[in-house]
Amino acid sequence: MKKRIKSNIKTSLIILLLFSSITSIGLLVNNFLNNTSYSLLNSICVIQLNIEHDNWDVSYNEIMKLKSEWEKDKKIWSALIHHDEIDKISENMELLIEYIKAKDKTNSLSHIAVLKNYIEHIPELDKLSLQNIF
Amino acid sequence: MVVFVRTIILYIFVTLAMRLMGKRQIGELQPFELVVALMLSELATLPMQDTAIPLIHGIIPILTLMTLEILISFLTLKVEFFRKLFCGTPDILIKHGKVSEEELRRQRFNLDDLIEELRMMGYLDIADIEYAILETSGKLSIIPKAEKSPATREDLNLNHQSVKLPVSIILDGVLNKKNLSITGHDLNWLMENLKSKGIEDIKDVFIAMIDSKGNLFIQRRDKDEEKNKK
Known part of the structure; x- marks a missing residue:
């Protein structure tokens, strides 16, 4: 009897x-993606403001900082999300760097918008919502 | 190369998952177990081939399915309601030599299939069958009428010796000391028996086991193999 109860409890x-490990992993992943994408989006907003005010040197420095930050995050992101999403972000970032170098305001701002959209989209993908479930 | 490593990881993971799910998973499948087995194979192959998919997208669903399978097995073991819900109940298709039309229709089991199954199990006439039960695993169990069931030793009043569990002692030249002690014999006894068969070394034995009648069965290794091993 005692053995049976012990086995049931086990x-x-x-x-x-x-179940708790799976949900904890899910929550940790979600939290990590939220935090890193928030930090990346903040840096992009700073770059956007500088481009709008034609501060090209500052913008260039900021985008290079963003790139190195992205390179670090990318390694962990690739273990968590589909690699196509990461490739899209990397590709857009490279284009943005070139437009900032060329001081092309229109293209820089449009790529900033695209980049923001891609990054905002990542934590949304993993969020527990009815829209994502169905 | 990436695919190679991923395949190894997923293979080990799926094998472990199947192992943790228990032995029933590999044998007779209940409906919910079949679903898990089908889903597992599909889930593992996707991240195996597509390197753009993170491995975790394969591992988390496999882990979830494994947990659900353990949970449902546990619930079906303990609670009858869940047993009926997930496994269903056996259905009697033939009762006292009469086919139940109602049950056949309910199970969408046609007469041809039923008669074929009966033939495959060695029963030619429906009238010879007391019960035919469609089990929850989808297999058909037949209980023949008493006068048609095969005679047993007990029916014929024949003496019978109880069957013992066969235990292997030496396999491919390797002695299993634990099994030897289970049989209640020691190494001296084994060596004496080997010597009586003209075998000096355990390494020369291909198989030695205590059979179901309690006798020692010894098979020597092939001469060529013996030379190679030495």
Whole structure:
């Protein structure tokens, strides 16, 4: 009898442990994506303001900082999200760097908008919402 | 190369998952187990081939399915309601030599299939069958009428020896000391028996086991193999 109760408790604990680990991993991933994308978006906003005020040197420095930040985040992101999303962000960032170098305001701002959209889209993809579930 | 490593990781992961799900998963499948088995294979192959998909997108669903499978198995074991819900109940298709039309229709089991199954199990006439039960795993169990069921040793009043569990002692030249002690014998006894068969070294034995009658069965290794091993 005691052995049976012990075995039931053991199975229940295993199930509970597995479910809680899966949900914890999910929450941690979601939290990590939220934090990193928020930080990237902040840097992009700073670059956008500088481009709008024609501060090209500052914009260039900021985009290079953003690039190195992205290179670090990218390594972890590639373990969590589809690599196509990462490639799109990297590609746009490279284009933005070139437009800032060429001091092309229109193209820089349009690529900033695209980049923002791609990055905002990432945590949205992993968010637990009815829209994502269905 | 990436695909190679991913395949190894996913193979080990799926094998472990199947192992944790228990032995039933590989044998008779209940409906919910079949669903898990089908989904698992599909889930593992996608991230295996497509390197753009993170491995975690394959591992998390496999882990979730594994947990659900353990949970449902546990619930079906403990609670009858869940057992009926997930596994269903066996249905009697033939009762006292009469086919139940109602059950056949309900199970969408046609007469040809039923008769074929009966033939495959060695029963030619429906009238010989007391019960034919469609089990939850989809297999058909037949209980023949008493006068048509095969005679047993008990029916014929024949003496019978109880069957013992066969235990292997030496496999491919390697001695299993644990199994030897289970049989209640020691190494001296084994060596004496080997010597009586003209075998000096355990390495020369291909298989040695205590069979179901309690006798020692010894098969020597092929001569060529013996030379190679030495």
